[in-house]
Amino acid sequence: MGDVLWTEPVIRALAARHRRLTVVTKFNDLFLNYPLSNVRFRSSLPFWRKILVRLGIRWRTVVLDDAYEQSPHRHFLEAYQAKAGLPLVREYPRLYLSASEKALHPPKPYVVLHLESFTDKNYRKVYGIDWNQVSAYLAGEGYAVYQLGKNPAPIEGVAHKETTLREMMALLHNAALFIGLDSGPSHIAAALGVPSIVFFGAVNPLYRHFPELWKGLILQGACPYAGCFHEAPDPETMVCRLVGNEGIPVCSLHTTEGVLDAIVTLRQKYIC
Structure with missing residues (x-):
């Protein structure tokens, strides 16, 4: 849960670059009340997307799984930002309560x-x-x-x-x-x-x-x-x-x- 929370600044940065962004995570409740209308959250990938990912075809897909494990000598957020091709920005995740x-x-x-x-x-x-x-x-x-x-x-x-x-x-x-x-x-x-x-x-x-x-x-x-x-x-x-x-x-x-x-x-x- 804590790992997924640190993806929020990445979500925000990618949403600023793209017309539509779909985020797949088992912890969707973390992101309830999210204020960006071009971001939607799902608990699983569509079947055709899963097939593409398994085939190594990651068209328009950023996979953050194991980003930190592959770069253990850096902060969670920096590992995620690097894997997503984003500039390294030090900030905390944002949460939105009703x-x-x-x-x-x-x-x-x-x-x-x-x-x-x-x-x-x-x-x-x-x-x-x-x-x-x-x-x-x-x-x-x-x-x-x-x-x-x-x-x-x-x-x-x-x-x-x-x-x-x-x-x-x-x-x-x-x-x-x-x-x-x-x-x-x-x-x-x-x-x-x-x-x-x-x-x-x-x-x-x-x-x-x-x-x-x-x-x-x-x-x-x-x-x-x-x-x-x-x-x-x-x-x-x-x-x-x-x-x-x-x-x-x-x-x-x-x-x-x-x-x-x-x-x-x-x-x-x-x-x-």
Whole structure:
């Protein structure tokens, strides 16, 4: 989902060049309310197009599948722009919520957490933090706290929100702060301009965000093999060089105090 989100600037740029543009993706809900009338979204290619693509005939077709995987040492967006033959422009995706979606959640300030990893890889998780203490601090500062995910570990005082994609976008839109892993919700929060604290393990955050354009803070433990995710021939089978599959990678190890300090820093910077 986060990968597909970063195609939005490419969609916008191609739409400016062509009279009509059809975008094929399984995540069409990301692009509801899209304001360009010459862009339409489909969940699959027409049959005749599929045949042409399988034959290697890509007439008037830009295929972004595996663009990042083929160029792992650059930002998502730059990889997509290069494959589409577009100039490299540093910008964030744009999302469009309806008026009813924007008004879906109450005005009381709240924080959204997303701590449930989409993978079992230890270098894509976060360790060492007492989330009950973090939640208590946020509650003491007047925030309600919600947690996204299918089945996240319970945190005292935190309400679990199992949402559709659009409901998640609406929840993030009005959030005072987002705290979570490097994953789809973190990229949606960034695109919506929500001040964010994002945990990175083996991933190089400069290949995911543009620090000068982002209201965010990166939390990542120091490691002699920093960014090793991008060096692996196959990230799906990659193993931490220091602790293997079962230990706690230093890049993913954090402290409660570090998270609380980051919250204070963001609140001071963005008055959230």
